[in-house]
Amino acid sequence: MSSIPYIVEERPDTGLNNSKLGVWIFLASEVMLFGGLFSAYVFLRLAAPEGDFDYWGAKLNVPMATFNTMLLITSSVTMVMSWASLKLKQFDKYKMYLGITILCALGFLCVKYFEYTGKFHHGIYPSSSTFMGIYFTLTGLHVLHIIGGLVVLIYLWTRQADKMWEENPDLLANRIEVTGLYWHFVDLVWIFLFPILYLL
Amino acid sequence: MSNNSDHSIEHHIQTYIRVFIALGVLTVITVAVSYLEVSFIEAFFLAITIASIKGSLVLGFFMHLISERAAIIWILVATTVAFIILMFIPLISLTDSTGMY
Amino acid sequence: MSDNHHHEETFFQKYIWSVDHKVIGIQYGITSLLFLLFGFGLMAVMRYQLAYPETVIPIIGQWLFAESGGIMLPENYNTFGAMHGTIMIFLGVVPLAVGAFGNYLVPLQIGAPDMAFPKLNAASYWTYFVGGVVMMASFFTPEGAARSGWTSYPPLSIFESGQTMWLLSMVFLITSSLLGSMNIIVTIVQLRAPGLTWFKLPFFIWTQLVTSFLLVLAFPPLEAAAVLQLMDRLAGTSFFLPSGLVYAGEAVAAYGNGSPLLWQHLFWFLAHPEVYVLILPAIGIVGEILANNTRKPLWGYKSLVYAISFLGFMSFIVWAHHMFLTGMGQTMSAFFQLTTMIISIPSVVVLTAFFISLWGGSIRFNTPMLFALSFLPMFGIGGLTGLPLGVAASDIYLHDTYYVIGHFHYVVAPGTLFALFAGIYYWFPKITGRKLHEGMGKLHFFPSFLAMNGIFMPMFIQGLAGLSRRMYDGGQQYAHASDITHWNEFMTISAFILGLAQIPFILNIFITLSTKKSEDRNPWKSTTIEWSAPSPPLPHVNFESAVEVHRGPYEYSVPEREEDFYPQTSP
Numbered sequence: 001m002s003s004i005p006y007i008v009e010e011r012p013d014t015g016l017n018n019s020k021l022g023v024w025i026f027l028a029s030e031v032m033l034f035g036g037l038f039s040a041y042v043f044l045r046l047a048a049p050e051g052d053f054d055y056w057g058a059k060l061n062v063p064m065a066t067f068n069t070m071l072l073i074t075s076s077v078t079m080v081m082s083w084a085s086l087k088l089k090q091f092d093k094y095k096m097y098l099g100i101t102i103l104c105a106l107g108f109l110c111v112k113y114f115e116y117t118g119k120f121h122h123g124i125y126p127s128s129s130t131f132m133g134i135y136f137t138l139t140g141l142h143v144l145h146i147i148g149g150l151v152v153l154i155y156l157w158t159r160q161a162d163k164m165w166e167e168n169p170d171l172l173a174n175r176i177e178v179t180g181l182y183w184h185f186v187d188l189v190w191i192f193l194f195p196i197l198y199l200l
Numbered sequence: 201m202s203n204n205s206d207h208s209i210e211h212h213i214q215t216y217i218r219v220f221i222a223l224g225v226l227t228v229i230t231v232a233v234s235y236l237e238v239s240f241i242e243a244f245f246l247a248i249t250i251a252s253i254k255g256s257l258v259l260g261f262f263m264h265l266i267s268e269r270a271a272i273i274w275i276l277v278a279t280t281v282a283f284i285i286l287m288f289i290p291l292i293s294l295t296d297s298t299g300m301y
Numbered sequence: 302m303s304d305n306h307h308h309e310e311t312f313f314q315k316y317i318w319s320v321d322h323k324v325i326g327i328q329y330g331i332t333s334l335l336f337l338l339f340g341f342g343l344m345a346v347m348r349y350q351l352a353y354p355e356t357v358i359p360i361i362g363q364w365l366f367a368e369s370g371g372i373m374l375p376e377n378y379n380t381f382g383a384m385h386g387t388i389m390i391f392l393g394v395v396p397l398a399v400g401a402f403g404n405y406l407v408p409l410q411i412g413a414p415d416m417a418f419p420k421l422n423a424a425s426y427w428t429y430f431v432g433g434v435v436m437m438a439s440f441f442t443p444e445g446a447a448r449s450g451w452t453s454y455p456p457l458s459i460f461e462s463g464q465t466m467w468l469l470s471m472v473f474l475i476t477s478s479l480l481g482s483m484n485i486i487v488t489i490v491q492l493r494a495p496g497l498t499w500f501k502l503p504f505f506i507w508t509q510l511v512t513s514f515l516l517v518l519a520f521p522p523l524e525a526a527a528v529l530q531l532m533d534r535l536a537g538t539s540f541f542l543p544s545g546l547v548y549a550g551e552a553v554a555a556y557g558n559g560s561p562l563l564w565q566h567l568f569w570f571l572a573h574p575e576v577y578v579l580i581l582p583a584i585g586i587v588g589e590i591l592a593n594n595t596r597k598p599l600w601g602y603k604s605l606v607y608a609i610s611f612l613g614f615m616s617f618i619v620w621a622h623h624m625f626l627t628g629m630g631q632t633m634s635a636f637f638q639l640t641t642m643i644i645s646i647p648s649v650v651v652l653t654a655f656f657i658s659l660w661g662g663s664i665r666f667n668t669p670m671l672f673a674l675s676f677l678p679m680f681g682i683g684g685l686t687g688l689p690l691g692v693a694a695s696d697i698y699l700h701d702t703y704y705v706i707g708h709f710h711y712v713v714a715p716g717t718l719f720a721l722f723a724g725i726y727y728w729f730p731k732i733t734g735r736k737l738h739e740g741m742g743k744l745h746f747f748p749s750f751l752a753m754n755g756i757f758m759p760m761f762i763q764g765l766a767g768l769s770r771r772m773y774d775g776g777q778q779y780a781h782a783s784d785i786t787h788w789n790e791f792m793t794i795s796a797f798i799l800g801l802a803q804i805p806f807i808l809n810i811f812i813t814l815s816t817k818k819s820e821d822r823n824p825w826k827s828t829t830i831e832w833s834a835p836s837p838p839l840p841h842v843n844f845e846s847a848v849e850v851h852r853g854p855y856e857y858s859v860p861e862r863e864e865d866f867y868p869q870t871s872p
Contacts, residue, residue, distance in 0.1 A: 003414040015269040018417045028279040036525030077220040127537030195247035199234035282518045290566040296630030
């Protein structure tokens with residue numbers, strides 16, 4: 001409803017606009033969501049017999065995951081570049097950077113697909129061990145978040161974005177910034193997931 | 201972000217590139233360090249420290265936290281406290297038990 | 302953004318997918334009240350069973366329990382028990398306190414046109430609705446509904462029937478709650494009218510703010526745990542299943558190495574803050590009504606604000622007082638006992654401030670005030686009876702007895718629920734333009750008050766005698782319970798009186814709605830901003846002109862003034 005203030009412009013005393021505050025609170029809840037799973041990981045690892053997690057952890061593919069890490073970090077920088085381009089009124093560059101972000105995300109999903117099917121092919125499922133259970137749950141939830149983010153990114157890349165750019169460019173920049181914050185968070189989760197699951 | 205001037209955005213772009221390179225280097229370091237022969241606790245702290253450095257770079261520069269308003273910082277402080285509580289106390293329950301169960 | 306109400310809104314836009322916080326608040330209100338009624342019904346059948354074990358349940362027994370000829374079997378009792386708790390907490394009280402009262406009143410009390418994210422608001426209601434449908438649908442599955450307690454402890458909950466739908470429903474409900482509470486926080490921070498600084502906010506707004514922070518930070522670990530439990534049930538994982546488990550005579554074919562304790566920690570990490578979610582909005586409502594009906598400001602406003610903020614923080618570090626019997630070591634036990642004792646302090650501050658607020662007031666004993674006043678001793682009893690439970694030495698004896706049930710019901714039933722009733726009577730004129738009938742209101746209040754005490758006071762006696770909870774026959778088979786099982790009949794009769802006492806309330810609502818609207822937009826002569834809007838407030842914008850705030854929320858009986866109240870928005 002247009003009568004609601006501070007959708008794009010900042011409220012003077014808090015210095016924030018509504019969506020930015022909203023997305024940070026949402027991210028706070030997401031930290032607790034992944035935190036719950038991390039807490040479960042630590043608890044289960046310490047409660048497991050000696051060497052159990054090491055044995056199962058060794059079955060994971062480190063090179064693929066390292067490549068995935070680089071993909072996500074790249075997508076993060078292209079995401080912030082697309083926002084910066086929008087702020088500099090360079091709409092074509094915005095689309096280019098956003099496009100690369102989307103491609104990186106799709107790439108991540110492809111690699112994950114191969115990883116998962118590779119495991120299933122060898123008869124390794126979530127039920128195979130506690131480690132595999134928490135591995136599939138943590139990365140699976142992360143994949144769901146990538147897909148969710150991807151839907152929004154694609155929407156912001158389509159004609160809807162063109163229309164918004166013409167009618168209300170500040171709103172589009174605001175939407176991109178907020179989506180970017182979510183996207184960086186997804187990258188952040190992976191930055192912790194990667195060493196904990198694949199390397200420890 | 202309250203500063204919309206072109207100059208400052210271009211300055212920011214330089215920072216983004218630098219952070220990107222730093223993240224790449226740190227990723228390589230993360231993998232390299234995992235080949236060291238250390239105890240689990242040492243490996244854990246090493247991994248978490250490097251990941252935290254990478255995370256701080258993403259939070260500070262890509263998510264603009266370094267110049268963000270106090271309200272947001274406080275929300276994150278509260279979240280961090282809640283997160284730490286969530287991580288550590290169930291952990292302690294494993295070590296501090298009567299051993300009956 | 303799109304402006305979809307240039308002309309007439311369709312029926313669908315106006316009443317179903319409305320983004321107006323007032324419509325959404327009413328949607329939450331009606332849905333949650335219906336769930337409360339249903340949860341009460343479940344309990345009524347359970348109480349009949351407890352008073353007259355293994356007899357045929359009258360009227361509906363043959364239909365409900367056809368296979369056993371109308372007699373309630375143990376598994377039926379367990380199902381009703383688990384669903385009663387789940388529905389009352391997650392589908393009843395919290396949606397009413399936060400979804401209905403929060404959504405309806407927060408924008409109005411801060412002088413805003415709507416919530417910060419109206420579409421998200423609608424989404425949060427419909428997610429709750431879907432969660433409710435899934436939960437109710439579970440009754441009709443071949444497996445039946447959940448029967449492992451509202452706490453869903455593994456390993457039982459992994460093997461027992463009905464938990465899958467329960468877990469799925471919880472995922473929806475938690476998501477709905479997260480969307481809603483995020484909306485409330487942003488609204489309060491960003492949309493306060495000009496002049497409405499933090500310490501001029503009505504106390505109700507502060508309670509909603511703290512409640513929303515609790516929901517944002519505490520609910521997600523339970524969502525994570527629910528996902529893990531779903532995987533244990535559906536994907537064969539063993540997050541919560543220890544090794545060497547034998548079920549129904551057969552070794553469990555899972556990897557093992559899991560821990561039932563892990564579930565308990567993750568569950569109670571939410572469920573303890575959840576109880577403060579249950580009480581804080583109620584405290585806020587009582588504060589508003591006390592100030593209004595004593596015609597003087599709330600005593601200790603700042604202390605109240607600091608107390609509930611401290612309470613919110615502390616609520617994150619007390620949860621294992623639900624787990625004293627899990628074999629925890631002395632350090633952990635001491636830690637949680639200490640934090641639990643400390644957390645009782647802010648509650649005492651709140652209650653004391655409320656009692657002192659009454660001193661020297663010109664008390665009006667209307668229906669909302671009666672409910673609000675009764676909250677004070679009822680919450681007092683509930684809180685005091687929590688103390689022996691927070692000390693491990695006594696809790697080892699009282700855990701899982703009727704004492705616990707008495708304790709928490711005192712806080713939630715004649716506590717929170719009475720405050721919510723008070724709120725309904727108080728704000729009904731703002732929502733509908735008509736005051737509920739006073740006589741019928743008192744007919745609702747007095748029997749309810751007596752009956753509540755009749756149901757829950759004997760539970761302390763039963764608990765102290767050692768009667769365990771969740772037993773389908775009410776303790777008939779235990780010798781140590783033989784001299785206190787006679788209370789069951791008394792409690793059941795009280796429960797039925799409580800049920801009957803709600804009839805005047807329900808009739809009151811329908812009859813009052815059929816009467817003419819009043820012209821008086823501030824019948825209680827209140828100072829807070831919502832009363833300056835028309836009754837009901839204008840669709841989508843609430844107020845006729847921009848709101849400006851000039852003073853605090855409780856300027857009653859200001860010396861130089863002729864009227865005994867000075868509204869926040871008066872120039």
